[in-house]
Amino acid sequence: MTSPRGPIPRRATPEGSAPRRSRFLLGFLLAALVIAGGLSSLASPDPDGLDSVTLHGCTVTETEAGEQLNGTCIAQNATDHGTAASPLADYAVGGRDGTTGLAGVVGVLVTALLAGLLFRLLRRPGRPGRPDPRGPDPGIDGG
Numbered sequence: 001m002t003s004p005r006g007p008i009p010r011r012a013t014p015e016g017s018a019p020r021r022s023r024f025l026l027g028f029l030l031a032a033l034v035i036a037g038g039l040s041s042l043a044s045p046d047p048d049g050l051d052s053v054t055l056h057g058c059t060v061t062e063t064e065a066g067e068q069l070n071g072t073c074i075a076q077n078a079t080d081h082g083t084a085a086s087p088l089a090d091y092a093v094g095g096r097d098g099t100t101g102l103a104g105v106v107g108v109l110v111t112a113l114l115a116g117l118l119f120r121l122l123r124r125p126g127r128p129g130r131p132d133p134r135g136p137d138p139g140i141d142g143g
Contacts, residue, residue: 029112036104040091043100054078 058073069076083089088106093099 037101040104
């Protein structure tokens with residue numbers, strides 16, 4: 001394709017940039033999986049700061065039906081959130097104890113998949129796999 005000033009040059013990509021990028025992304029994914037799957041087992045099972053503050057003024061009593069709050073505290077007015085019945089609610093798979101690492105790995109894989117699909121949809125024209133809106137390159141297609 002030409003402009004009033006002459007042919008529009010194609011931007012060259014450095015040799016080996018695609019394999020380097022792939023190695024980087026695979027390394028990044030591996031690190032995320034190790035952190036989500038391995039280090040999550042080191043997370044504290046105790047309530048976080050917000051949970052702790054909402055329980056001030058109450059005592060928690062275990063009953064056959066679950067936990068019961070006695071006293072006056074903010075937590076007595078709490079209800080389950082909208083995704084409490086979802087498969088990965090409360091950082092566990094299916095609500096089972098000891099599945100925090102698996103829930104983290106599933107979360108990383110789903111996020112990576114969605115991000116990859118989004119980036120593929122939004123990539124700029126002229127990249128491999130997408131036609132260049134300027135038409136074929138005469139140097140490549142002979143035309």
